[in-house]
Amino acid sequence: MTDTVVLQVAGRPVARYVPRPELPARLSPRPCLHPVTTLAGTVVTELTPADHTHHLGVGVAVPDVEGFNFWGGRTFVRDQGPTELDNHGTQRHTAFQLCDPHGFEEELRWVAAGSELLRERRAVAATELTDTAWALDFTFSLTNVTDSPLSIGSPATNGRPGAAYGGYFWRARKEAAAPDAFTAEGEGEPAVHSRSADWLALAGTDWTLVFAGATEDTRRDPWFVRTAEYPGVGSSLAPTERLPILPGETVVRRVVTVVADGRLARDEAATLARKAVSP
Template sequence: MRITHEIGQWIGLTDDNGIERLRYHYASAPKPFIHPIKLPDGTVITEHEPADHIWHRGLWFAFKFVNGINYWEERDEVIGYQKILASPHAIFRKDKGFQITSGVWWKDQEKIRLEEFRQWCCQLQESGDMALTWRTMLTAQEDVTLDRTPFTTWGGYGGLFVRLRNDLKDAQLVFDDGTVTTRCTGVRHKWGGIEGTTPDGKDCAVVFLPNSRNTRYPEPFYGAAKPDYHFFGPAPLFHEPIVLKTGETLTYQVRVLILPRRIDADEINAHL
């Protein structure tokens, strides 16, 4: 396994077979993101800046509104940015994985709303699976309301989300209680995943397991698996915002499984 770091731009993880399995871009967009994410054979499974939502980039973390400023979409005159304070620190771990840590400012119009300590770890398994643990600590620099667009026919999203490639076939959402659907709008689950098959027959899945210590556990999920649109993730603000007082810290952690196959509920439940 090898880490490649283009200083000031991105960090990539390459496996022992020479396949770059993922790349973390931390300076080329208003929000850092992971793309491409690849299967062990090099098949890309994530989408980047699709025409319908150009701010969808692989796997990323953001809440929609921070004190009313849009930190999610990128079409308003004033938007929020996640600014990495310095090049992230990447190290190998003893568990056949690597870890990235960085400080992040959530800022708009030169005003810092949140200071974040971000840490995520990635392990490569012999099965070809990747296990990514995303942990963040958000400290309010003023009284802060983390909010979303209330759900009507859409809305409620925000958190750690993935956009899978547009051309997946037979895509669907799978949950811990056995539910299989193509649409989820705020139902609480211990875990949820999105799966599909590439045009050349490669199965893939991304499963989110929010930590049981998270504020809203079990968490609402939001997303859709439909032709040309595969978007999914836990949405802790779906039913109500989170309010932080100045100096208060929100800790949030999610384990993400990236699988070169479809989802087996018994297997995922074992991770709990």
């Protein structure tokens, strides 16, 4: 892996971004952030873990763009289930418009079967919140660059209930015990999965991640949450129906993630989430 970018907060390295990962096609190669750490240095991401080798730290992953897999691994096929298909796309880094230790702006091409389907503009920034917490501000804009309508789907729209993953995704650190997941209204995976919430927290042994939607569309997307099988949180671009993108049209989402040392209480998580997304 080459051409890495190291993000810093308060003079400390907190994340490494790999724009050109050298990975097999089956993993749907795509730029990713790993490792991401707390300010105290605790790693809170995983890259190609044994349980799901196509999970790549933090990034944007979509299992179905007009039938092409930009998530990695098997593809869920209606009435057939998870199936190995030769349908994997690649997110190709084109250029950085801005790049420094505090963040970057990047252009990417989403390519499958030799054709560019989407062009992405990605903006990422790392900012200090407190002495023990910082925020990763992640915006992605997907533009249909073809002459035909495209649509984004998920295993849920293809017949697998409860599996509406696709969009921003954070593969968290796996520990001996499963992390706790909670929002302002609910606690536990069954209570928060597939539901919309202004913020959602994932708390491990000595760390907490707080995910907050920073635009109206992003807040409307339900959260995809896993704690028991593996620790991961993402957004759901296509929770119940496919998301259409007309030629020249752009879909924009912005998620701000608080990365904190220690296990935050509900009121602490809410306070940091509000601070992270405030202008």
